[in-house]
Amino acid sequence: MNLKQSLMITTVFAAVFLIGWEMYWRSQGFYPSIDDDNALWGIQRAKVDKAIKEDVVLIGSSRVMFDIQLDEWKKITGRRPIQLAAGGCSPLPVFHDIVHTSDFSGTILVGVTPGLFFSTTNPKAQPWAWPQSKVDYFHKMTYAQVLNHHLSIPLQKTFAFLSQDEGVDGINLGELVKKIKMGGRIYDPMPPFHEFADVTAERNVSMKRQAETDTAYTNSIKAVWKFFSSGEGPPPDKAATLKLFLDDLKVFKARGGNVILVRCPSSDFLREHEKKVTPRSEFWDQLVQQAQVKAYHFEDYPQLQNLSIPEWSHLSADDADIFTRELLQIMIKDNVLPEIKTK
Amino acid sequence: MLFNSLGFIVFFVFVLIFYYGPLLNWINKKRMLLFTSYIFYGLWNPPLIIILWISTLVDWIAGNKLAVEEKQSKRNMWLLFSMVINLGFLGFFKYGNFLLENFTLFMNAIGIDYEAMPMNIILPMGISFYTFQTMSYTIDLYNRKIQPARTFLDFALYVTFFPQLVAGPIVRAKDLIEQFYEEKKATADHFIWGLFLLTLGLFEKVVMADSLLSETADTVFDAGKVVNFWDAWSGTLAFSGQIFFDFAGYSSCAIGIAYMLGFTLGDNFLYPYGSIGFSEFWRRWHISLSTWLKDYLYIPLGGNRHGITRMYVALMLTMLIGGLWHGAAWTFVFWGFLHGTYLIVERIIRSRIKMEVGVMGSILLAVFTYTLVNFTWVFFRAKEFGTAKDVISSMLYLNADGAKILGNFDIIKIMVLSATLFSTHYYMRRHTVKMMASKVNPWFLGLIWAIMVFLISIAQGSGEQFIYFQF
Numbered sequence A: 001m002n003l004k005q006s007l008m009i010t011t012v013f014a015a016v017f018l019i020g021w022e023m024y025w026r027s028q029g030f031y032p033s034i035d036d037d038n039a040l041w042g043i044q045r046a047k048v049d050k051a052i053k054e055d056v057v058l059i060g061s062s063r064v065m066f067d068i069q070l071d072e073w074k075k076i077t078g079r080r081p082i083q084l085a086a087g088g089c090s091p092l093p094v095f096h097d098i099v100h101t102s103d104f105s106g107t108i109l110v111g112v113t114p115g116l117f118f119s120t121t122n123p124k125a126q127p128w129a130w131p132q133s134k135v136d137y138f139h140k141m142t143y144a145q146v147l148n149h150h151l152s153i154p155l156q157k158t159f160a161f162l163s164q165d166e167g168v169d170g171i172n173l174g175e176l177v178k179k180i181k182m183g184g185r186i187y188d189p190m191p192p193f194h195e196f197a198d199v200t201a202e203r204n205v206s207m208k209r210q211a212e213t214d215t216a217y218t219n220s221i222k223a224v225w226k227f228f229s230s231g232e233g234p235p236p237d238k239a240a241t242l243k244l245f246l247d248d249l250k251v252f253k254a255r256g257g258n259v260i261l262v263r264c265p266s267s268d269f270l271r272e273h274e275k276k277v278t279p280r281s282e283f284w285d286q287l288v289q290q291a292q293v294k295a296y297h298f299e300d301y302p303q304l305q306n307l308s309i310p311e312w313s314h315l316s317a318d319d320a321d322i323f324t325r326e327l328l329q330i331m332i333k334d335n336v337l338p339e340i341k342t343k
Numbered sequence B: 001m002l003f004n005s006l007g008f009i010v011f012f013v014f015v016l017i018f019y020y021g022p023l024l025n026w027i028n029k030k031r032m033l034l035f036t037s038y039i040f041y042g043l044w045n046p047p048l049i050i051i052l053w054i055s056t057l058v059d060w061i062a063g064n065k066l067a068v069e070e071k072q073s074k075r076n077m078w079l080l081f082s083m084v085i086n087l088g089f090l091g092f093f094k095y096g097n098f099l100l101e102n103f104t105l106f107m108n109a110i111g112i113d114y115e116a117m118p119m120n121i122i123l124p125m126g127i128s129f130y131t132f133q134t135m136s137y138t139i140d141l142y143n144r145k146i147q148p149a150r151t152f153l154d155f156a157l158y159v160t161f162f163p164q165l166v167a168g169p170i171v172r173a174k175d176l177i178e179q180f181y182e183e184k185k186a187t188a189d190h191f192i193w194g195l196f197l198l199t200l201g202l203f204e205k206v207v208m209a210d211s212l213l214s215e216t217a218d219t220v221f222d223a224g225k226v227v228n229f230w231d232a233w234s235g236t237l238a239f240s241g242q243i244f245f246d247f248a249g250y251s252s253c254a255i256g257i258a259y260m261l262g263f264t265l266g267d268n269f270l271y272p273y274g275s276i277g278f279s280e281f282w283r284r285w286h287i288s289l290s291t292w293l294k295d296y297l298y299i300p301l302g303g304n305r306h307g308i309t310r311m312y313v314a315l316m317l318t319m320l321i322g323g324l325w326h327g328a329a330w331t332f333v334f335w336g337f338l339h340g341t342y343l344i345v346e347r348i349i350r351s352r353i354k355m356e357v358g359v360m361g362s363i364l365l366a367v368f369t370y371t372l373v374n375f376t377w378v379f380f381r382a383k384e385f386g387t388a389k390d391v392i393s394s395m396l397y398l399n400a401d402g403a404k405i406l407g408n409f410d411i412i413k414i415m416v417l418s419a420t421l422f423s424t425h426y427y428m429r430r431h432t433v434k435m436m437a438s439k440v441n442p443w444f445l446g447l448i449w450a451i452m453v454f455l456i457s458i459a460q461g462s463g464e465q466f467i468y469f470q471f
Helices: A003-027 A038-048 A062-067 A070-077 A092-101 A126-140 A143-158 A173-178 A209-213 A215-230 A238-254 A268-277 A284-291 A317-333 B006-020 B026-042 B046-068 B072-109 B127-142 B152-160 B173-180 B188-221 B229-260 B278-284 B287-298 B308-326 B330-352 B359-381 B385-395 B408-430 B433-439 B442-459
Strands: A056-059 A107-111 A197-199 A205-207 A258-263 A294-297
Touching: A003 B188, A003 B442, A038 A126, A038 A143, A056 A062, A056 A092, A062 A107, A062 A197, A062 A205, A062 A317, A070 A317, A092 A107, A092 A126, A092 A238, A143 B006, A173 B188, A173 B442, A205 A209, A205 A317, A209 A215, A215 A268, A238 A258, A238 A284, A258 A284, A284 A294, A294 A317, B006 B026, B026 B046, B026 B152, B046 B072, B046 B127, B046 B152, B072 B127, B127 B152, B127 B173, B127 B287, B152 B173, B188 B229, B188 B385, B188 B408, B188 B433, B188 B442, B229 B359, B229 B385, B229 B408, B278 B287, B278 B330, B278 B359, B287 B308, B308 B330, B330 B359, B330 B385, B359 B385, B359 B408
Parallel strands: A056 A107, A107 A258, A258 A294
Antiparallel strands: A197 A205
């Protein structure tokens, strides 16, 4: 047994295999990206505990992530907001957590996607369970996990093959194996769901160029929205969600906190579907009326309309910059961010 | 800190630099190992290091007293002192909630309306392992089988040595403390072999357990509905493989890391799924625990010295407690009960039937053993008896209309992996990895090793915890 020789061979072969693997995935259109995992969220959540009155925390679902650009916001206000929104999530568990486990008394901007905001208070239902798992992860996050996260960021920024994406765009070993299908023993009606976000280490999210320019790619995402809209899902639980939000809002306001509600744009099929399932007069208007906080619905402001929404639900990267600037100008004019000194 | 994490790689590189660098003498190297072991543990939950310190201090004091005390009553008292503190910690942190739940159930059953406040106790990582390790030191001193550690540093390092601190192997004092007395330095070959074992362990954990097996097991056991025959077997076989690769992987990492530092830890797994019978299975599965239970529980309970009935009672008690050691739930106790029953039945059969078996007979008996072991894993994995009952009945084809939740490829994948796992274990019953490695061409070994490194890198896991950390 010549172990030294074996080790040298291992080093050479492993390097060749990994370089080849990286080159292959790059040739397939993949590029280095940051995983929007629980650790990334937890690092941002930790900032809330040190945040000051001038800080703004963004909560909600994916529309707030795509539509509000952190760098644009910082250019105007001088401070980068803390992004805690997450795809497919109700904002209520995160709001509840910030209100009850932190002393933060700055501004919380709540992205209201009615289908998710009013969805449920059932801890086992997905719109609640997903954000709650992030909250739980944050509260149990160990120093080892924080260290691993910080060490992984430079690697994630360097190698395309390092990816925790799931589904059709998953390229780690487990996901590649999961993609192998034989026969039709079980039926999965879900269309392929492509990853369409670019994420930075500070959780700034923007739409991938391919999702804006490749019609087939964009249509595949639209097919997923149609799929989600076609099922007989549980009806919105307006009474319970509204009560929980208003109760937490009362506590937050009492300690001097400021809340802003924002309804981000949607279009075409999805907007029509939302009008049927969560009509504005019955959901958004009632929320605004009872919350007694400043609220912005994209349909009320011409400058927030006619923006590019390639897959009906999220703004393109360039138009997200416009949306962020325009929304901020409106809010500054309304003086709803009183603590922020614009640059 | 997890072996399968970037943080550990950086941590271990620093340890190696200080360990093999010229700056420190042997005593300071041991201090460095102790200090870094506390960092290794403390990066998870710093305050819980205090429990580790108390356990270390208690057994150091009790051990020193036992080494010099001649009066039996006082010797008993010092042993009791160690037992009460160690088992007290274990009982409170690991079984506190379980005892409270069962007490509440009992009170309600006898008609007393009682509701306990939840205790929300955090389970200190690896408490079952280091508690058993420190207790073995004190018990061996009580039985005058070993000499006390020469210095507190040696003893503290024995309790805290980071490669095996949180999930074993549970090393006996005589096997490890004496290794700390003289300066240790791995030879180049030892170092590289340790690195190979570390790679093998990570491959078992990250690739086999986490990437190829865990999801199938989770899908079946968390389905929340009665599943089909094939799905039930696939889920059970997947978990059977997952728990082996997870735990044996950790042990390989621990042994490899210790090797790279010049220390030797004993084997913890020797291809258990190739066993013929359950006595052999327990000589091959989690060896450091099964020998601990034999030496400190089964033999003190009488072992085979007081007749057959007493032996069976001792055996069953040992397995029940062994089951409870794994987790604070009745499903774990039942898992231990099944293994206890298997062992007793096997001994009865062996005492009455003398049989010679050929190769085919051996293979059939090994398949039979593997099959029965798989039935026990159902209780180990299921969170509730109801789930276990549903899975078992599906495995026995009693739920012909059970739901199909796995795809064809998933089922084939699990069957192929399980067949490979069993065949490998059966073949390796009389071999070791080192024997196999020494037979093959260095190029071939290098290629296999590179493939493992490649698969670990592309599996890249998200730093999943090892299953046995919860024990």
